[in-house]
Amino acid sequence: MSVSAQSATPSADAAVVFDGVSKHFPASGNSGAFTALDNVSLTVDRGSITGIIGRSGAGKSTLIRLVNGLEKPTGGKVLVNGVDVGALDEAALRALRRSVGMIFQHFNLLSSRTVFGNVALPLEISGMDKRAIEQRVRPLLDLVGLADKHGRYPAELSGGQKQRIGIARALATEPKLLLSDEATSALDPETTQSILELLKRINAELGLTVLLITHEMEVVKAVTSDVAVIDHGRIVERGHTFDVFTHPKHATTRALLSGLAGSKLPDAVVRALKPQPAAGDRAVVRLTFFGAAAEKPLISQLIKSVGAEVNIIAGTIDEIGGAPYGSLVVAYGADAETSGRAERFFTENGLVTEVLGYVA
Amino acid sequence: MSPDLLLRIGSATIDTIYMVAVAGLIGSLIGLPIGIFLATSGKGELFPAPTLNHIVGLIVNATRSTPFIILVVAIIPFTRLLTGTSIGTKAAIVPLTIATIPFVARLVEAAIREIDKGLIEAARAMGATPMQIVFKVLLAEARPALTLALTMTAVSLIGYSAMVGAVGGGGLGDLGIRYGYQRFMPDVMLVVVIVLIVLVQLVQSAGDGLARRFDKKNRKT
Numbered sequence: 001m002s003v004s005a006q007s008a009t010p011s012a013d014a015a016v017v018f019d020g021v022s023k024h025f026p027a028s029g030n031s032g033a034f035t036a037l038d039n040v041s042l043t044v045d046r047g048s049i050t051g052i053i054g055r056s057g058a059g060k061s062t063l064i065r066l067v068n069g070l071e072k073p074t075g076g077k078v079l080v081n082g083v084d085v086g087a088l089d090e091a092a093l094r095a096l097r098r099s100v101g102m103i104f105q106h107f108n109l110l111s112s113r114t115v116f117g118n119v120a121l122p123l124e125i126s127g128m129d130k131r132a133i134e135q136r137v138r139p140l141l142d143l144v145g146l147a148d149k150h151g152r153y154p155a156e157l158s159g160g161q162k163q164r165i166g167i168a169r170a171l172a173t174e175p176k177l178l179l180s181d182e183a184t185s186a187l188d189p190e191t192t193q194s195i196l197e198l199l200k201r202i203n204a205e206l207g208l209t210v211l212l213i214t215h216e217m218e219v220v221k222a223v224t225s226d227v228a229v230i231d232h233g234r235i236v237e238r239g240h241t242f243d244v245f246t247h248p249k250h251a252t253t254r255a256l257l258s259g260l261a262g263s264k265l266p267d268a269v270v271r272a273l274k275p276q277p278a279a280g281d282r283a284v285v286r287l288t289f290f291g292a293a294a295e296k297p298l299i300s301q302l303i304k305s306v307g308a309e310v311n312i313i314a315g316t317i318d319e320i321g322g323a324p325y326g327s328l329v330v331a332y333g334a335d336a337e338t339s340g341r342a343e344r345f346f347t348e349n350g351l352v353t354e355v356l357g358y359v360a
Numbered sequence: 361m362s363p364d365l366l367l368r369i370g371s372a373t374i375d376t377i378y379m380v381a382v383a384g385l386i387g388s389l390i391g392l393p394i395g396i397f398l399a400t401s402g403k404g405e406l407f408p409a410p411t412l413n414h415i416v417g418l419i420v421n422a423t424r425s426t427p428f429i430i431l432v433v434a435i436i437p438f439t440r441l442l443t444g445t446s447i448g449t450k451a452a453i454v455p456l457t458i459a460t461i462p463f464v465a466r467l468v469e470a471a472i473r474e475i476d477k478g479l480i481e482a483a484r485a486m487g488a489t490p491m492q493i494v495f496k497v498l499l500a501e502a503r504p505a506l507t508l509a510l511t512m513t514a515v516s517l518i519g520y521s522a523m524v525g526a527v528g529g530g531g532l533g534d535l536g537i538r539y540g541y542q543r544f545m546p547d548v549m550l551v552v553v554i555v556l557i558v559l560v561q562l563v564q565s566a567g568d569g570l571a572r573r574f575d576k577k578n579r580k581t
């Protein structure tokens with residue numbers, strides 16, 4: 001994702017470009033008018049797995065539905081492979097939709113069709129003949145690991161299996177772009193991971209661009225190379241996933257990040273946190289380290305430099321977009337002297353810090 | 361009971377089945393597309409035509425709220441125009457068909473509206489035309505519900521067909537009125553009622569069985 005999305009000429013290898021896109025829902029019935037998207041500019045690079053994260057109602061679904069024209073923007077343009085989606089007539093739009101796959105939170109499989117029949121549906125719709133459909137569907141079922149289920153009905157499958165069928169169906173017309181609207185939100189963590197692995201594999205093996213929306217940072221962390229944070233219909237932060245995770249700038253990003261496993265503080269600490277220190281209080285600080293810093297024996301050096309007691313409250317070592325990354329929450333004396341020494345140490349070692357609050 | 365009477369009961373049964381079958385078939389063939397239209401022509405739906413949707417809905421409601429016996433009498437001129445007579449089995453088919461159309465239309469509409477909107481969304485995202493969505497998604501997914509709807513239609517028609525007997529419509533109802541009631545032959549009345557019950561049972565269990573076969577959602581594995 002490039003930060004130069006404001007410029008008039010989007011990069012040539014963009015799969016999707018949102019160019020100053022707004023979506024305004026007029027008032028209807030007893031609900032007032034609503035601006036779901038407000039001047040959104042964003043570029044989705046070809047071959048990337050780009051995540052859009054935001055809270056419920058932030059406008060994620062609205063944004064992704066603009067890409068295949070399920071929704072029309074009320075302002076700005078959405079370009080898919082350079083084509084302005086909003087300007088297409090119905091027939092051209094249908095052709096475009098056949099080249100863009102989509103998967104859904106609730107799978108949206110036809111209960112009346114078998115696994116095979118569901119994957120075959122987009123091909124039937126595109127007018128492919130029976131024999132060719134047969135030849136296309138079998139390898140897809142192999143790809144998602146469900147070849148043995150081809151005669152089963154969705155009611156006989158688990159959620160994870162249903163989503164695999166959803167993915168096979170989305171890939172049937174050999175799209176170059178896959179849209180995912182909360183595809184793992186209805187699944188347990190383990191199944192989520194396996195579906196995300198599958199998306200990653202598809203991205204790597206088929207060179208498919210994936211645009212996924214989610215409200216879970218875990219999902220963004222696990223698969224995306226780029227991420228945009230959306231809040232109240234605006235993109236508030238965007239960049240490479242690693243950078244956004246390690247240098248979150250916007251409060252919404254921080255809030256979403258704080259939900260990650262390992263970043264979460266114990267409840268007792270959260271309850272005790274105060275915004276201002278009193279005499280004798282301890283500062284609670286989140287340290288984020290990555291790259292070379294992750295290799296150093298930081299903790300022992302920190303204790304030595306601060307010259308005072310340092311408690312470790314929470315910590316995690318992880319990988320984001322393949323790069324090692326660690327997060328550590330520590331507490332030490334909030335007095336000027338200790339804090340000063342700690343801050344010097346952080347600067348010398350290139351650590352990113354965030355003061356979360358103070359405890360007695 | 362005399363062999364003659366038994367013969368009459370037999371032929372009245374055939375008349376009833378004939379009326380129900382013909383009225384049911386024609387009524388459903390007309391009612392089905394109307395039902396599909398009602399379910400898909402609202403604002404922002406597949407074939408948006410809210411005004412026409414509203415008008416058709418009004419007509420359907422008007423027909424449905426007219427008591428059947430009044431409908432029979434009210435359309436006698438129309439019946440005569442179509443069949444050349446206003447009494448007998450053939451004539452009875454006309455009001456039965458007219459009553460079937462809105463009945464089927466509303467049941468079909470309800471069956472289609474039951475379908476998860478997500479499926480329509482998924483089909484749209486695949487690039488399906490509205491017609492493809494109707495045939496490949498809506499009708500396919502609603503098949504169990506539609507089967508039950510048509511079963512219900514047939515059962516109601518059996519009841520209505522007995523009612524047209526009261527105005528000389530032929531069939532079991534006619535027989536029951538003329539012999540059972542007017543000539544006071546309770547045994548004939550009893551047989552007529554039993555035959556009607558058996559017919560309804562047969563239709564209902566056949567429909568239920570078929571619907572269960574079509575239903576892949578609530579399968580016992």
Ligand SMILES: Nc1ncnc2c1ncn2[C@@H]1O[C@H](COP(=O)(O)OP(=O)(O)OP(=O)(O)O)[C@@H](O)[C@H]1O
Pocket residue numbers: 025034035036054055056057058059060061062063215
């Ligand atoms: N057709 C519509 N008419 C009016 N308002 C709408 C419509 N569709 C969405 N909205 C509003 O736009 C806002 C964004 O909706 P959207 O579905 O894009 O949110 P989301 O980020 O996907 O949320 P969630 O995580 O809950 O799915 C919501 O406040 C919603 O009420």
Ligand SMILES: [Mg+2]
Pocket residue numbers: 060061062182
């Ligand atoms: Mg949503």
